[in-house]
Amino acid sequence: MATASYSAQGFFARFSLAQLGAPVFIIIILAMMVLPLPAFLLDVLFTFNIAISVMVLLVAVNTKKTLDFSVFPTVLLVTTLLRLSLNVASTRIVMLQGHTGPDAAGKVIEAFGQFLVGGNYAVGIIVFAILVVINFVVITKGAGRVAEVSARFTLDAMPGKQMAIDADLNAGLIGEDDARRRRGEIAREAEFFGSMDGASKFVRGDAIAGIIIMLINVVGGLFVGILQHNMDAGAAAKTYTLLTIGDGLVAQVPSLIVSIAAGMVVTRVSDERDIGQQLFGQIFNNWRAFAVTAGIIGLLGLIPGMPNLVFLMLAGLMGWTAWKMMERERSAIPEAVPVAPAPAQESQEASWSDVMPLDVLGLEVGYRLIPLVDKTQDGELLRRIRGIRKKFAQEVGFLVSPVHIRDNLELRPNAYRILLKGVEVGAGEAYPGQLLAINPGRVAGTVAGTPTKDPAFGLPAIWIEAGQREQAQAFGYTVVDASTVVATHLNHLLLNHASELLGRQEVQQLIDHLGKEIPKLAEDLVPKVIPLGTLQKVLQNLLEEGVHIRDVRTIIETVADQAPRTTDPDELTSQVRIALGRAIVQQLYPGNGEVQVISLDPALERLLQQAVSGTAGNASFEPGLADTLVREAAMAAQRQEDLGQPAVLLVPANLRLLLSRFLRRSIPSLRVLAHNEIPENRILKVTSIIGGKT
Numbered sequence: 166m167a168t169a170s171y172s173a174q175g176f177f178a179r180f181s182l183a184q185l186g187a188p189v190f191i192i193i194i195l196a197m198m199v200l201p202l203p204a205f206l207l208d209v210l211f212t213f214n215i216a217i218s219v220m221v222l223l224v225a226v227n228t229k230k231t232l233d234f235s236v237f238p239t240v241l242l243v244t245t246l247l248r249l250s251l252n253v254a255s256t257r258i259v260m261l262q263g264h265t266g267p268d269a270a271g272k273v274i275e276a277f278g279q280f281l282v283g284g285n286y287a288v289g290i291i292v293f294a295i296l297v298v299i300n301f302v303v304i305t306k307g308a309g310r311v312a313e314v315s316a317r318f319t320l321d322a323m324p325g326k327q328m329a330i331d332a333d334l335n336a337g338l339i340g341e342d343d344a345r346r347r348r349g350e351i352a353r354e355a356e357f358f359g360s361m362d363g364a365s366k367f368v369r370g371d372a373i374a375g376i377i378i379m380l381i382n383v384v385g386g387l388f389v390g391i392l393q394h395n396m397d398a399g400a401a402a403k404t405y406t407l408l409t410i411g412d413g414l415v416a417q418v419p420s421l422i423v424s425i426a427a428g429m430v431v432t433r434v435s436d437e438r439d440i441g442q443q444l445f446g447q448i449f450n451n452w453r454a455f456a457v458t459a460g461i462i463g464l465l466g467l468i469p470g471m472p473n474l475v476f477l478m479l480a481g482l483m484g485w486t487a488w489k490m491m492e493r494e495r496s497a498i499p500e501a502v503p504v505a506p507a508p509a510q511e512s513q514e515a516s517w518s519d520v521m522p523l524d525v526l527g528l529e530v531g532y533r534l535i536p537l538v539d540k541t542q543d544g545e546l547l548r549r550i551r552g553i554r555k556k557f558a559q560e561v562g563f564l565v566s567p568v569h570i571r572d573n574l575e576l577r578p579n580a581y582r583i584l585l586k587g588v589e590v591g592a593g594e595a596y597p598g599q600l601l602a603i604n605p606g607r608v609a610g611t612v613a614g615t616p617t618k619d620p621a622f623g624l625p626a627i628w629i630e631a632g633q634r635e636q637a638q639a640f641g642y643t644v645v646d647a648s649t650v651v652a653t654h655l656n657h658l659l660l661n662h663a664s665e666l667l668g669r670q671e672v673q674q675l676i677d678h679l680g681k682e683i684p685k686l687a688e689d690l691v692p693k694v695i696p697l698g699t700l701q702k703v704l705q706n707l708l709e710e711g712v713h714i715r716d717v718r719t720i721i722e723t724v725a726d727q728a729p730r731t732t733d734p735d736e737l738t739s740q741v742r743i744a745l746g747r748a749i750v751q752q753l754y755p756g757n758g759e760v761q762v763i764s765l766d767p768a769l770e771r772l773l774q775q776a777v778s779g780t781a782g783n784a785s786f787e788p789g790l791a792d793t794l795v796r797e798a799a800m801a802a803q804r805q806e807d808l809g810q811p812a813v814l815l816v817p818a819n820l821r822l823l824l825s826r827f828l829r830r831s832i833p834s835l836r837v838l839a840h841n842e843i844p845e846n847r848i849l850k851v852t853s854i855i856g857g858k859t
């Protein structure tokens with residue numbers, strides 16, 4: 166016995182109360198349909214049904230975000246099933262015991278049949294019909310339509326939202342964990358509205374079932390009362406109809422409450438406030454609306470024949486409320502404090518302190534963008550710039566100089582410009598409070614707004630109002646706010662000018678950082694083997710062609726091995742690229758799939774080999790050959806990008822540097838790799854061949 170008791174305890178210990186509660190509750194609901202219940206237990210269950218419906222309504226009202234009540238579709242099914250099982254149980258007891266009196270099915274049904282409709286079954290039928298119409302025609306149908314449209318728009322907007330998350334992740338604005346969480350929220354949101362679209366049919370079916378059950382109970386009650394219990398027709402009609410009406414009302418009231426909760430859940434807009442706070446914040450916090458309404462109600466109260474006292478009292482109350490709200494708003498505005506003029510300073514002689522060094526990175530903004538970069542207001546753009554520098558350091562391999570931000574009244578109010586060593590390298594406009602809807606090339610419609618172009622990539626875009634976000638995302642636009650626009654532009658320019666940002670100070674800091682892990686290697690290389698400037702040039706050569714320098718240990722070791730043979734930065738760069746070949750290919754072709762590349766026609770390759778032979782890397786091409794090479798390389802690169810593949814040209818090692826420098830200015834997206842830079846385990850596939858005519 167002790168062993169059996171221990172086994173039972175161990176079995177139940179594996180299940181929590183929450184795990185056991187749901188299946189047990191469902192089994193009890195199903196049992197109510199087939200097992201007879203006493204009248205007192207029916208009273209308890211009907212009261213519980215009303216209580217749980219009120220609880221669901223209160224949870225829906227106090228929910229701040231739709232996904233905070235993501236279990237609502239399941240709750241809708243369970244509460245509907247509970248009401249239907251109670252209908253079956255009450256019908257059984259009404260048919261069996263209805264002839265004994267109005268309390269045959271319990272005090273709750275009697276109260277709803279006697280008190281709410283005054284014991285008049287005709288009035289009860291009318292009230293029941295009105296409740297069903299309100300629930301079925303108005304609330305349930307409206308909530309179902311909203312859920313259907315929300316499900317469709319949510320599914321259509323998923324690609325745009327996913328692209329926005331990827332854009333924030335690539336710009337360093339969010340981390341992997343935040344991106345994974347936001348993707349999960351998008352998936353849950355789509356599942357929720359899809360479930361609500363189907364769950365709303367439960368309530369609709371419940372309303373229809375209520376009407377049918379009422380008709381069956383009335384007809385069945387007359388049949389049972391007259392034929393089985395020898396009651397006269399009038400008494401049978403009154404008794405069974407009142408019981409049926411009470412039964413219907415006690416089920417329809419909770420159904421109406423749950424339907425209202427469903428409508429609130431699907432029609433609300435996600436906010437940091439619950440529905441009550443939104444209502445009072447957006448409707449009952451506008452003294453102008455109160456004042457105008459008070460005036461209109463007051464004018465109506467002066468019309469002869471109207472209930473003047475009621476109208477004038479309400480107008481006076483609303484006018485007094487508007488006045489108090491206006492006074493509170495005025496008192497909340499701080500008075501301007503006069504600022505004493507600064508004392509005039511005597512002019513001083515010029516000194517070396519007046520010579521200010523140029524900032525490596527600068528961001529100048531118009532006055533309307535100042536809130537985005539104001540430290541006192543914890544500007545959103547400041548946090549994003551910090552994230553960009555951190556992500557740049559993690560991916561590229563060195564820490565860029567801080568971005569010095571200042572306002573410039575000479576700029577347009579919404580304009581900004583990005584400076585590199587005092588020279589403008591990028592500019593654009595951003596509109597705080599609005600959103601930029603970027604067209605990635607496959608949108609399903611257009612939205613109203615101000616047409617423009619994405620300053621970072623030049624894609625067509627539209628500045629839209631914040632309320633148009635969902636519509637734009639549903640059409641396939643990538644929607645970002647003003648601070649993200651500026652941050653993405655800055656991140657794009659940092660990557661494009663990475664080689665210019667790597668000065669000798671940054672290289673020395675990189676060596677010092679490496680020296681903490683491998684002090685001997687760092688000490689022996691610089692300046693004993695090669696000068697710091699040569700190493701800087703090698704790193705800049707890599708960055709110019711988009712090669713990250715995170716693997717600085719391999720770079721240093723390769724340079725140390727090759728330095729006794731040559732100190733030419735281009736030769737050293739070629740050897741480093743071979744050592745970094747696996748990382749270079751992985752950066753362009755993630756995973757272990759095929760490496761799809763562009764190749765040279767053998768005849769063109771021989772011609773270029775002849776041009777390179779006997780030169781020191783300064784070979785020149787005949788103009789016709791150069792024009793053909795650029796044109797066909799651009800066409801091949803575009804075909805690769807249309808296929809979703811990186812544009813990579815594979816050439817012999819002695820041609821790589823020459824072609825890379827020649828094609829880089831005309832085709833920035835084209836990467837030129839040498840044969841010896843491709844790892845042996847990667848499979849090559851030539852998708853295009855560039856041929857030329859001399």
